[in-house]
Amino acid sequence: MVRALTEAARAGRPDANGRGRGRGLLLLEAIGTLIGESGDLRATLERIVELVAQRLDMEVCSVYRYDAQAKRLHMVVTRGLDPAAVSAVSMGVDEGLTGFAIEKGEPVMAIDALAHPRYKYFPETGEERYHSFLGVPIIDLSLIHI
Secondary structure (H helix, E strand, O other), X not given: OHHHHHHHXXXXXXXXXOOOOOXXXXXXXXXXXXXXXXXXXXXXXXXXXXXXXHHOOOOOEEEEEEEOOOOEEEEEEEEOOOOOHHHHOEEEOOOHHHHHHHHHOXXXXXXXXXXXXXXXXXXXXXXXXXXXXXXXXXOOHHHOOO
């Protein structure tokens, strides 16, 4: 099944960086490969944010861990923001655009993030030079009991 999806994605003739038609499937395949090759979670997440930022031509890509008991998000890796922000940035799910994506349980996009009512400024990140935002919640399926 994966091979068929990969061949279908390649038939879309993306460029050498996986951009173009079918790039989503190629990106998922590359992320799966990174996960399969890794034994260290932090290194894997760092490689994933680099890959996503490169393939989607994004200046910033960050991953946050959600603490369900405290209802807080904690930045665990970033590309494009100040690396010191990783240990410093934490927010409630009722704060910021990232929290908004978790609350909604679906992607949130803002062309002018600074003008969005849910925007929250974190000076330690250096984020003020960026204006658009896309947040995508990643659900850990192992937490869902069927």
